[in-house]
Amino acid sequence: MTTLHPGYNFAYLDEQTKRMIRRAILKAVAIPGYQVPFASREMPMPYGWGTGGVQVTAAILGEGDVLKVIDQGSDDTTNAVSIRKFFEKTAGVETTTETARATVIQTRHRIPETALQEGQTIVYQVPIPEPLRFLEPRETETRTMHGLEEYGLMHVKLYEDIATHGHIATTYAYPVKVNGRYLMDPSPTPKFDNPKMDMSPALQLFGAGREKRIYAIPPYTKVVSLDFEDHPFEVNKFDKPCALCAAEGVYLDEVILDDAGGRMFVCSDTDYCETRRAEGHRGEMLGEAPAFVSREPAE
Amino acid sequence: MSALTDDLPLLTVDRLGKNYGSRIGCRDVSFELYAGEVLAVVGESGSGKSTLLSLLSTQLQPTAGAIRYRMRDGSVRDVFELSQAERRFLMRTDWGFVHQDAAQGLRMAVSAGANVGERLMAVGDRHYGNIRHAALDWLGRVEIEADRIDDAPRSFSGGMRQRLQIARNLVTNPRLVFMDEPTGGLDVSVQARLLDLLRGLVADLGLSVIIVTHDLAVARLLSHRIMVMRQGRVIETGLTDQVLDDPREPYTQLLVSSVLQV
C-alpha cells in the first residue's frame, strides 16, 4: 500500500470505519433508494463541504482508481479542488477532470454531460437526504411513510408549487421514485440531471454526513421523477446553445459579464465545455468572453 | 332524523376497556353504531370520554374488549387486528377525525387547497386539476371563499380553520367521523354557525359520527343517541332527547340541570 502521508491510513479513514461504511453501501445497493443509517465520522473539513460524500469515496476508493471531483459542474471550485487534493494526499490516487477517464466521480450538484459508463461510480454529497422533511419534520413518521410506501405528502409539495407558481417550480432536489419503491431526494442536483439517473449504467451512491445516511441507485435501475398527469415532469430548457462551445441540450449557467446587464450562458460542466472547444466547436461569444469565463486568454 | 339504511352495524364496540396501570381509563363500554347515526359521548373531564375516543380511533391500544368495523367491501374486521398499513389507510379514507385544536388536524404551513387535497393525493390521485376542483368544491361546502384556496390556515380565523379541517376530512367521503369537542374554544356565534354547518353535512352525507363533548347543547343539536360517562363507565344511554328531557340517573339529572338551565 502506498502511504503518501505517514500517519494517515489509505484514504484517511481507518479500515474498520471503511468496512462499516461499505456494509452500509452494500445494504443501500441491495435496497435501491432506501436511506441506510451509518456512523458518520468527523472529517477534517466542515459538514457543508460534503463529508458524507467524502466518506463514501474514501470507503470505495482503491489504489487503481482515477478520481474526478466536481462542484456545480466545475472541477476548479475551492470545494472540488480541496477534496481532490485531500484524496491525492491521503490516497495517492490519480485524479482527472476528464469524465470518461474517471472511475470514481464525486459531485455536489451536477451529473457530467458525458454519459456515464458501466464500471464508473458517481458519489453525491447530500445535505438533507429526507425528501419528506419539508412537510413532515417527525422522523418516526417519515420512516413509517417510507416503510408503508405512503408518499402522498410529496405530491402535496408539488401541488403547492403549482398553486403558487403555475407550474412545478422545484428545480433542485426534485423528488424521484427509485425502482418503483422508495421515494428519494437526489441531493441538490438540478432536475435537469434527473433523467440521467434513470437506467444509468454507472453505480450511484449518495452520502449525507451530518444526517448520517447513505443511499444508492444500482446500475440500470428505474428512476422516475414525480409529477401530475396534467403537469408532467419537464427538464429545464435553455433557449440558446452554450455561448462558448455551442453545445445544445446541456445544462447552462448564467454568467454576469458587467454592470450594464451583459450576460452569457455557458456549460456548467466546464470539462465538457473545454473538451468541445478543443475539438473545434465554437459558440457565438467564444473569443469575446472574459478570461474568468472561458479560462482562456481573450483573443 | 333517521338515515339508518343498513341493517348491520357499521361499528360494534364490545366490552372495551383501558387501564393505565391500576387506574381505570374506561371500562366495559359496549355499543353499536349504524350508518348515518350520530352518537354523542358526554361527561365531565376525567369521565373517560377522551380515553374512549382515543380507543375508538385506534390511537390507543385497549387492555380489554374489541372494536369491529364493517369495511367498505362489507367484511367485518377487528380494527386492532388490521395491519398498520390497513389501519392508516382506513383512517385517511373511510374515517375522519376532527380535533378540537384545528392546528392538530391541519398542516398549518400549506395552503387550504393542499390541506383538502392531501387525502386525495394519499390515495393516488395524480391529476392536479381534479384535486384542485375537489378542493374548491369542498371549500364551498364548508363556506370558505374560493379565493382563500391558496392561503395557509395560519391566516384563518378559528371558525374557518375548523371548517377547513372538516373539509379536509370529508373529501374522501368517509363513512365514520370522530369529533373531539369540535366547537370547543370558539365564540358562541361562531359555534352556532359551525353546528349548523355540521348538522347539514352529517344529514346530507349520511355520516356516522361519534362526537365527544362536555357541552350538552352540542349533543342535543347534533346527535341521535347519547352516552353519559362517569368515572370510566357508561352510566346512561338512550335517544338524545329522551335522556336530556327525562334523565333516569341522578348524575345525568345533575349534568342536565347544571348545563341546560343556564
Ligand SMILES: [Zn+2]
Ligand atoms: Zn460549453
